[in-house]
Amino acid sequence: MPEPKYNATELMIINAARLLKDGDQVFVGVGIPNLACNLARRTHAPNLQMIYEAGIIGARPKRLPLSIGDPTLVSGALSVCSMFEVFSLYLQRGNIDVGFLGGAQIDQFGNINATVIGDYAHPKVRLPGSGGSMEIAAWANRCYIITPHQLRRFPARVDFHTSAGFLEGGDARAKTGVRGSGPQAVVTNLGILKPDANGELVLAALHPGCSFEQAQANTGWALKQAEELEVTSAPTEEELRILREELDPQRIYI
Amino acid sequence: MSKLTSLSEAIHQHVHDGDLVYAAGFTHLIPFAAGHEIIRQGIKNLTLARATPDLIYDQMVAAGCARKVIFSYSGNPGVGSLKWLRDGMQNGSLEWEEYSHFGMISRLQAGASGLPFMPMRQTGALDLEKANPLYRRVADPYGGEDVVVVPALCPDVAIVHVQRADSEGNAHIWGILGEQREAAFAAKRVILTAEEIVDADVIRSDPNRTLIPSLVVSAVCHVPWCAHPSYTQGYYDRDNELYLRWEEISKDEASMQAYLDEWVYGVKDREEYMAKLGEDTRERLKPGVRLSAPVNYGSY
Numbered sequence: 050m051p052e053p054k055y056n057a058t059e060l061m062i063i064n065a066a067r068l069l070k071d072g073d074q075v076f077v078g079v080g081i082p083n084l085a086c087n088l089a090r091r092t093h094a095p096n097l098q099m100i101y102e103a104g105i106i107g108a109r110p111k112r113l114p115l116s117i118g119d120p121t122l123v124s125g126a127l128s129v130c131s132m133f134e135v136f137s138l139y140l141q142r143g144n145i146d147v148g149f150l151g152g153a154q155i156d157q158f159g160n161i162n163a164t165v166i167g168d169y170a171h172p173k174v175r176l177p178g179s180g181g182s183m184e185i186a187a188w189a190n191r192c193y194i195i196t197p198h199q200l201r202r203f204p205a206r207v208d209f210h211t212s213a214g215f216l217e218g219g220d221a222r223a224k225t226g227v228r229g230s231g232p233q234a235v236v237t238n239l240g241i242l243k244p245d246a247n248g249e250l251v252l253a254a255l256h257p258g259c260s261f262e263q264a265q266a267n268t269g270w271a272l273k274q275a276e277e278l279e280v281t282s283a284p285t286e287e288e289l290r291i292l293r294e295e296l297d298p299q300r301i302y303i
Numbered sequence: 304m305s306k307l308t309s310l311s312e313a314i315h316q317h318v319h320d321g322d323l324v325y326a327a328g329f330t331h332l333i334p335f336a337a338g339h340e341i342i343r344q345g346i347k348n349l350t351l352a353r354a355t356p357d358l359i360y361d362q363m364v365a366a367g368c369a370r371k372v373i374f375s376y377s378g379n380p381g382v383g384s385l386k387w388l389r390d391g392m393q394n395g396s397l398e399w400e401e402y403s404h405f406g407m408i409s410r411l412q413a414g415a416s417g418l419p420f421m422p423m424r425q426t427g428a429l430d431l432e433k434a435n436p437l438y439r440r441v442a443d444p445y446g447g448e449d450v451v452v453v454p455a456l457c458p459d460v461a462i463v464h465v466q467r468a469d470s471e472g473n474a475h476i477w478g479i480l481g482e483q484r485e486a487a488f489a490a491k492r493v494i495l496t497a498e499e500i501v502d503a504d505v506i507r508s509d510p511n512r513t514l515i516p517s518l519v520v521s522a523v524c525h526v527p528w529c530a531h532p533s534y535t536q537g538y539y540d541r542d543n544e545l546y547l548r549w550e551e552i553s554k555d556e557a558s559m560q561a562y563l564d565e566w567v568y569g570v571k572d573r574e575e576y577m578a579k580l581g582e583d584t585r586e587r588l589k590p591g592v593r594l595s596a597p598v599n600y601g602s603y
Binding site: 120129131173180 | 329376377402407408429548
């Protein structure tokens, strides 16, 4: 049987979906995280629950949501509450298992910059800012980051800590007392980075056909490999079929 | 007592040069018609607060209404940036004050509750706390960890769009609630815009859905399609096409001015705007029907 063909976005969505567990309460954004959650729900995690920062609990979108507050997220949802309530009763209270994060820069210790390139007061490039990510990164039990693997996205240090990973490494995060365990995986088009005992992101897995050299060339610090570097299993035909035929038939994101 | 008035009169009465304005709505119920009326009336030096400035504030900044923005996510979600806000911050022509979403809505929650500030747990990310001196830390008087606090936000005027209200301003809202209620209770004056004006009996038939009571409302305006290109749950869908085209429309002064000339200055009010938008677009945005099961409040 020939290997199924897939693109980088499909590869990232499928690998992110595999990180989710059945029953996870997931604080999710639109786009790739939304697709990963819906794929997980249709495969190994039918009881996964999607929670949106707009205040929607248990969304069951009938069409692909195109905005973080798409009306399809509301119709058929389990509950709708105010933004203050979703951030306080659900996130701050500790009821969220998984948060998805993104940003322009991710550093060696999983800290994210979504705020500014250059000086804050005199920005070279002004980015959108935190949105919900400052609190999601702190208070979700575990966080996942999905991003293309590019040198400019992986500097050794970020210009601005929009949300906390492991800060300067070691016990720096633990000392702040934040409840969540921080970023547990960064899924890229080349492989998966995971934090080591010191909180440093190391290469834990490569996707089929990708090399350590490629990953290193696109990472702004001396990348370490996990003791047992794994190779992810290729996307299955079933995963690709669900993604292409059921979840994003118009190929808006994939 | 009826508070019904035209949107133009309500803006004239309640929005003044230099005011702090909170036009509420998280993706849902964003009162574009009110933003356009503020632009047409040439109101200046506003401080524009919203968690997500969205296209409405990009337009108001481009039209020269704003001196400052207060926000927590300044992007066109899933599409790109808000060029006029971004450029204004980059070139120093626009002041800004920034929070996370939770910080922003905690400010409103404090304002709405009559409290001086609202505490939040620490997040470990210190740079925004350092950049914005209104973030402070306070010792937990009960011996726990220090908490992060933000001050109450009490806008001079909040503009809140709803599905239906009676003429006194008692309003039903469903779908994404965002910060509608907190903005209304926090503000000194509230302009309520509604898709439908209904009898008080309709409001009283479902009191749990009345999130905004007349007592905080200054003016009630009947403005169908007020939120386009944002949406009103059950009434019309978000016009994602316009959001996708925003990058192109807003790319330079000429194209931005052309948009404002055509869709803001070129129409008298929302009725003319909708006539101009046309029947095909209105049809395209109409959702199907999905009714909730009725509840029995009981007769006592």
